[in-house]
Amino acid sequence: MRVAQRMSVIGTETAFEVSARARALEASGRDIIHLQIGEPDFDTPSNAREAAKRALDEGATHYAPYPGIPALREAIAEDAQARKGFPVTPDRVFVTVGGKGVMLYAILGLIDPGDEVLVPDPGYPIYESLTSFVGATPVPVPIRMEHDFRIDLDELASLVTPRTRMLVINSPANPTGGVLTRADLEAIAELAIRHDLVVLADEIYGRILYDGEEHVSIASLPGMAERTIVLDGFSKTFAMTGWRLGYAIVPPSLIQMYGQLIINTISCAPTFAQIGAVEALRGPQGPIDAMVTEFKARRDLVVDGLNEIPGIRCLRPKGAFYAFPEISGTGLTGAELANRLLNEADVCVLAGTAFGGIGTNHIRISYANSRQNLTKALERIQAFVDALPAETAIAGSAR
Numbered sequence: 001m002r003v004a005q006r007m008s009v010i011g012t013e014t015a016f017e018v019s020a021r022a023r024a025l026e027a028s029g030r031d032i033i034h035l036q037i038g039e040p041d042f043d044t045p046s047n048a049r050e051a052a053k054r055a056l057d058e059g060a061t062h063y064a065p066y067p068g069i070p071a072l073r074e075a076i077a078e079d080a081q082a083r084k085g086f087p088v089t090p091d092r093v094f095v096t097v098g099g100k101g102v103m104l105y106a107i108l109g110l111i112d113p114g115d116e117v118l119v120p121d122p123g124y125p126i127y128e129s130l131t132s133f134v135g136a137t138p139v140p141v142p143i144r145m146e147h148d149f150r151i152d153l154d155e156l157a158s159l160v161t162p163r164t165r166m167l168v169i170n171s172p173a174n175p176t177g178g179v180l181t182r183a184d185l186e187a188i189a190e191l192a193i194r195h196d197l198v199v200l201a202d203e204i205y206g207r208i209l210y211d212g213e214e215h216v217s218i219a220s221l222p223g224m225a226e227r228t229i230v231l232d233g234f235s236k237t238f239a240m241t242g243w244r245l246g247y248a249i250v251p252p253s254l255i256q257m258y259g260q261l262i263i264n265t266i267s268c269a270p271t272f273a274q275i276g277a278v279e280a281l282r283g284p285q286g287p288i289d290a291m292v293t294e295f296k297a298r299r300d301l302v303v304d305g306l307n308e309i310p311g312i313r314c315l316r317p318k319g320a321f322y323a324f325p326e327i328s329g330t331g332l333t334g335a336e337l338a339n340r341l342l343n344e345a346d347v348c349v350l351a352g353t354a355f356g357g358i359g360t361n362h363i364r365i366s367y368a369n370s371r372q373n374l375t376k377a378l379e380r381i382q383a384f385v386d387a388l389p390a391e392t393a394i395a396g397s398a399r
Contacts, residue, residue: 011129014354052276068095099246121356149178177317
């Protein structure tokens, strides 16, 4: 059957494809350590689960209002004002099926064929994929280890053209764990205002920060709430990946657009899940604090362990739950190392190129796994690298 031409330009999310390969190896009896998927290994807090179960028993199995149930939109608005630092009214909040819905509606509703969208490289691959899907051009914004995995502001400015319509930022970032500073965001805001750009601010990891790092929402800066779409959700902070709940905070000018797109695609997010999300936001926050504390311990374990392996260099991430080590000293590319670690060492990681061209000599490791498994994975990676032929390592160091 003939498929539409636009299907030739849509991308994918490599983590799901690699996970399928890893599961196939497990089915054959292999002991695979999974460090490839961006999913907390914690359970959703019990109070949120109980609230959703009660909602089911009480009949919350019918359509919800298309923007989201009022109680959840109100809770999100209050939380956003407190944590993100700018005024939010419930009418500007739209509950979506996962954070990808926020991206889709922003790009589908605002980007025309021939427009350009500035996307982080390395960055979450769906930004680029959806941009290409609507016939626009994704323009990679290099984010390098040498710059602490932050945007080079001069380089960003050089990439803006008359066709640039949108800038996507993600802080804390997937896959690097990098965090944009307030000064970075102030410069980005000035650029966006000067060139009349829409900003899609992916803040899904905004509460997963370490070492006193500050999360600054660009929408809180002067003149930016009117041109910023904030993406957030429940998957990462509350370990609710399977609940599929994200949300957008949009400028008043985009309220009608988001409503139309939700009605034409999902109708609404599940009612009982939204009731559970209200409890997640308004209930005890201790489980989230404990989760972040544990992630920090895992981060330190992984970074310290990787930096002890010859040929591997790893910055200490400031947020999220990913490490993005540079591995050229092993003599392999990121894709080669990721493939061989899975097939020869039973450790599943992602190639850096799953997130853009800058990742050629990187792999991404998710430390959303137990310390016991992370220790075992580090031992396997160490043993694999130690066994590489000496000439391979020498070739890598010469790159």
